[in-house]
Every structure is written in structure tokens, then in C-alpha cells.
Amino acid sequence: MPRDLILWWPFVDKENSIQPSTRVVELRGVCKSFNVGKPNEIEILHSIDLTLDRGEFCAVMGPSGSGKSTLLNLIGLLDRPTQGQLAIRGEETTQLDDQALTRLRGHAIGFVFQHHHLLGAFTALENVMMPMLGAAGFSNAEITARAMALLDSVGLSAFRDQASGSLSGGQQQRVAVARALAMNPALLLADEPTGNLDSKSADAVFDLLHRVSRDQGTTVLFVTHNPELAGRCEKTIQVVDGRVVG
Amino acid sequence: MSDTGLPTDSANSIPRWMPFEWLVAFRFLREGRVQTGFIIGGVAIGVGVIVFMSALLSGLQANFVKRVLTGQAHIQLLPPKEVVRPLYQNPNDGVHGHIVQAPLQRLKGIDQWQSVTGQIRDLPEVSVVSPVVSGSALVLRGAASRAITVLGIDPDLYFQIVPMPEKMVHGHARVTVSDILIGTELASDLGVGVGDKLRISAANGNFNTLVISGIFDLGNKAANARTTIVALRSAQSLLGLVGGVSALDVTVHDVYSAETVARHITSLTGVEADSWIKTNEQFFTAISAQTTANTAIRVFVGLSVAFGIASVLVVSVVQKSREIGILRAMGITRGQILRIFLLQGGLLGFGGALVGAILGFGGLLIWQQAERNADGTVMFAMSFEPSLFVMALVLATVTGLFASFAPALRAARLDPVVAIRG
Numbered sequence: 001m002p003r004d005l006i007l008w009w010p011f012v013d014k015e016n017s018i019q020p021s022t023r024v025v026e027l028r029g030v031c032k033s034f035n036v037g038k039p040n041e042i043e044i045l046h047s048i049d050l051t052l053d054r055g056e057f058c059a060v061m062g063p064s065g066s067g068k069s070t071l072l073n074l075i076g077l078l079d080r081p082t083q084g085q086l087a088i089r090g091e092e093t094t095q096l097d098d099q100a101l102t103r104l105r106g107h108a109i110g111f112v113f114q115h116h117h118l119l120g121a122f123t124a125l126e127n128v129m130m131p132m133l134g135a136a137g138f139s140n141a142e143i144t145a146r147a148m149a150l151l152d153s154v155g156l157s158a159f160r161d162q163a164s165g166s167l168s169g170g171q172q173q174r175v176a177v178a179r180a181l182a183m184n185p186a187l188l189l190a191d192e193p194t195g196n197l198d199s200k201s202a203d204a205v206f207d208l209l210h211r212v213s214r215d216q217g218t219t220v221l222f223v224t225h226n227p228e229l230a231g232r233c234e235k236t237i238q239v240v241d242g243r244v245v246g
Numbered sequence: 247m248s249d250t251g252l253p254t255d256s257a258n259s260i261p262r263w264m265p266f267e268w269l270v271a272f273r274f275l276r277e278g279r280v281q282t283g284f285i286i287g288g289v290a291i292g293v294g295v296i297v298f299m300s301a302l303l304s305g306l307q308a309n310f311v312k313r314v315l316t317g318q319a320h321i322q323l324l325p326p327k328e329v330v331r332p333l334y335q336n337p338n339d340g341v342h343g344h345i346v347q348a349p350l351q352r353l354k355g356i357d358q359w360q361s362v363t364g365q366i367r368d369l370p371e372v373s374v375v376s377p378v379v380s381g382s383a384l385v386l387r388g389a390a391s392r393a394i395t396v397l398g399i400d401p402d403l404y405f406q407i408v409p410m411p412e413k414m415v416h417g418h419a420r421v422t423v424s425d426i427l428i429g430t431e432l433a434s435d436l437g438v439g440v441g442d443k444l445r446i447s448a449a450n451g452n453f454n455t456l457v458i459s460g461i462f463d464l465g466n467k468a469a470n471a472r473t474t475i476v477a478l479r480s481a482q483s484l485l486g487l488v489g490g491v492s493a494l495d496v497t498v499h500d501v502y503s504a505e506t507v508a509r510h511i512t513s514l515t516g517v518e519a520d521s522w523i524k525t526n527e528q529f530f531t532a533i534s535a536q537t538t539a540n541t542a543i544r545v546f547v548g549l550s551v552a553f554g555i556a557s558v559l560v561v562s563v564v565q566k567s568r569e570i571g572i573l574r575a576m577g578i579t580r581g582q583i584l585r586i587f588l589l590q591g592g593l594l595g596f597g598g599a600l601v602g603a604i605l606g607f608g609g610l611l612i613w614q615q616a617e618r619n620a621d622g623t624v625m626f627a628m629s630f631e632p633s634l635f636v637m638a639l640v641l642a643t644v645t646g647l648f649a650s651f652a653p654a655l656r657a658a659r660l661d662p663v664v665a666i667r668g
Binding site: 073076078079098099102103105106107110111113117119120121122130131133134135179182183 | 269274568571666
């Protein structure tokens, strides 16, 4: 089994088979406020404009509380902007209902969090299978083959039957990356995925994400506080006080 | 190895026939196995109590009813009572003679009893119709005499209502025109046994000499001292009711429908019909009160089961909020999350009920072995109806589903951002 990430799987969402230079993320004047209409209303993000194309590997930097995670949540369709336009793969999302957002999120976006957030009730392989099990239309053989290949591509096929909780931090994060890639997403959002890892594991996870972006054309938005890792990305944006400044 | 050439140990641990929601629900329950074990134990105790009590009380009630009905028909049709009608000269003159005396009730037969019997027998609710003649008489044996009730029966029919062969302590339940069955007390009082002759004298002057073919025990001293059973024809000639019957004894398939059937018979035939429910009103009220108490206990135990499941799932939603957030992030819909937690409630209810039904059944077996009559026989037949267990399973599962609805809704409505942040 090749260790490169695979594009061959037969049940890949055709919508994800996007062409080079396709716009994957587009934000126009996006604002996000909390406690809207209340005396303590506060605007966290102010008129964000941002575009990300296919295969871009973009680092997001900024001080704590600057709005990086809120920006990621909006782009990941976990939250809705208060104002502005947000399109994923060219599809405007602000008017979509929860069902449609969930579907789009499941098929187009993968998440990797600072804490791996694997499901403790499942093994490493089962965690990778989970997004495919939750989505309809895939056969057992397809799901198994895809999950095995993904786990192999992150170098953890030998640990497939281990309970996710028994893996090391770096291994768990690599399983989380494999899980995020299960639906072959167009966009991978990584919120400080190396924040809890030692430098060796952090390098391994970063390299893995970089390889995903390069080989598979997945757009990666990578939040980090590490300037060295950010420097290795093709593009870096700074979020300061809720504004993209560079 | 799979056909992809890859080992499939893990893959085999996920049965693909199992829908995603079932898989996650099972795994979540398995992951919190101590919590799951405790709540299943709680549900099991609740369901066990319901099963045990329901079977015990229905067995007890069936036993009471059986004992009450063992010596009587479910419905008895009686001839109309004699009434005195004031004399009228004509409608304008009014009543002649305002003072009337209550009449003595002489033995009367049911008018057209054969056709009435045919009408009743055709009713689907009715199982047996038995004509009887009963009246008072005196039994003479040397210088001794005793007042008795003579009951004339057709043994083929009457024994289907009152199983006299089971009650015989001496001789046989044989009732030909020359036979008489008497109770143990009467036999003792008169100092007679099977094969002895008795002279029966009625108030109308008729008499007959009959041979004792059997001695019975009805389980009631007074009844054993007074009741005698003879052939229908013997009683008819002795009591002066030749060709007639003084009552029709009826049994129905459902003893608790006796009152309804009795009313229907009265409206159909015009003959007064009394059900055992009417003639044993106090007893039936006690049975109804017991049923109500049993239902109340079931409802309260059911409520405690429901609250137990709900509280565990509320805790589970809090504990699993991060997992719920992750599932939502990976594209799992609110509906799927709702179903995962509903299923957990249903599975807890079903699992608890399954264990509870076994516990209840075991408890019943132990109780039946431990509690016995003085002679070692079973105190009363327990009611092991499969429907009781099926009902317990279904009700506990439905209760679990309902109880889990609020926590499941809460889980489905969790904001994934807040949930993931924890």
C-alpha cells in the first residue's frame, strides 16, 4: 500500500473533484458578533475579506483572542456570520439551513483540532471510518479500504485496532488528520493541531498536512502560534483584533 | 483478509448491517459501562417488581375468583318473583284495597325454559347452560332429621359448571334417578356413608328414598351440612315441579364479562339474570380495588424507571458534549444525534426490562417454591403469561424512548462550537 495519500477511491464526492484554481473559500465583508441585540453585544470579526484557492496551504497567525478560532468556525460552517458573504466551493452558505450546512460541512470540510478529539469508544480505524459511516451510500468494503489506506498514509496501520485513547498524542493527532481526510474534503481546517505536540510530532503532523495539500490539492487553513511552521507555509495571514492585516 | 488484501479485524467489529446511529448508541453505552450497568440494574429492579407483582396479584385474583366461582355459576337465571298487584275496578275509580301483603315465594319454574336455554346457548360468550331445580326438604334417618337443600341437576352439564367429581371425598359423583350426593357434614350428622339410603321428604308431602352414591366436600361447613345433589328428574318430582326448572345456571368464557352478558340475556329473554359480580358485589369491589392499587404501583415504578433513564442520559449528554460536537463537525446531522440518544434510552429500557423480566420470573419461581400450603401443595397457580413479559419489554422500551427524548433533543440542539470547546 503506497504511503502517499490516495485519490483513487471510487466513492469520492464528485463535487470535491474540483479543478485547479477553483475558489474553495471566499469571504466578503464577513463580521461576527456575539450577544447580538443585547447591551453586551461585541463584534469579534470585522469585515473580513479572504479567498483561498485549491491546494493553498495557508497559515493563520495572531495573538490569543484575536478571532482566529472564530474565523475558522465560520469557514468550517460551525457558526454563521452576522454580516457578509461566505462561499465554500463557490456555494453561498449564509442562506443555507442547518441541514444543508451540515451536509456541505460533512462533504467539503475536514477538521483537525488542537486536542485530537477522537471518539474514545472506537478504535483508531473506526475513528477514521466514522465520517463515512455517518454518510449514506458507501459500502462496507469501500469504507474499510479507504480508512485502511488513510491510516496507512499517516503511518499508523499497525495501530488500527488499538483504542484511540491508548495512542500517544502525536499518533492521536495523525489519526485525527486521517479522519479529517476521510470524505476527501476540499478544505482542511486545522486549529493549532501541533499546539500540544512535541517538536518531532509537530513536524510529522505539519509534514502530513503539507503533503495532503501538495498531493491531493486540498486547501489547508492552518492556525499556529509557531512562526517557524508558519514560515514554511505558502501563505500566511495575520488576524489582529478581529481583522485580517496581512 | 478482505478482498482488498487488507486485514479486517477492526472492520469486522463494525457490523455494517447495523445502522450508524445504533452503532454509536451501543458504543456510547459500552464506553460508560458502569453507568450503563447501574441504570440497567435500576430498570431491571423496577420491571422485576412490576412483573413479579402483576403475576402474583393476577394469580391471587384468579385464585380468589376461582374459589368463589368453584361452587356457583357465573350467571343464574331465575323465575320472576311473585308480586301482589292492587285490585283496580277501573281507571277512574282508582284502587280498591290500599293495603297489600307481601306474598310468600312459592317454588316456580322458568317459563319456556327449553327455548330460553336454546337462546342463551347460541350466545358466543356463553360456554355452558345447565338447568337446575332447587328447593328445601327434610332428610330423615331413623329418629334424626335435617333440613336440606335439594339441588336437581343434569350431571353432564352441571359438572362443567361445578366440578363435583373433584370435590368427592367418598364414593363417586354418580347422579342417576336413585342416587343422592351429600356433604361431609350431613353424612357425619346422620352417621351415614356411601351405599346407605336416605328418605327425603318435601314440604308438599312428596318423598323419595335415595341411595348415597358419594360424599363431597365443598370447602364450606354450612354448605356441606345442607347441600344435597340429585338427578334433575328426581328433584322435579320431589319438589312438585315436573317438567320445569327453577333456575338456569350459565357459565361464560370471560368471568369478568358476566354482568354484561347477564344484562344482555335479560334483554334477550325477559328472564331475570344475576351475575356472580352482582351477587358477590363486596368481593368484586375488593378485587377492583386491588387491581387499581396494582396499576398505581406499576405507574409509579414506571415513572421512577423513566426518571432514572432520563437522568442518566442527561448526564451522558453533558459527558459526551465534546463527542457530539465532533460528530456534528464531521457532518453528522441533528437528526442522527437525536436518534443516537433516543436509541440509548430505548436500549436501556429494553435491556433493563429483559433482565427485569428474568428477575421477576425467577422471583415468582422462588416464591412458588417457598410459599406452600400446610399440606405441601402450591398455594395457588401463578400466572406466567408470556404477554406479561412482552408487555413489560415493550412498555419499558417505550418508556426509555420517551424518557430519553428531552436529553436527546438537548444533545441534538447543542451548538457544535460550544460543544467542542467543552
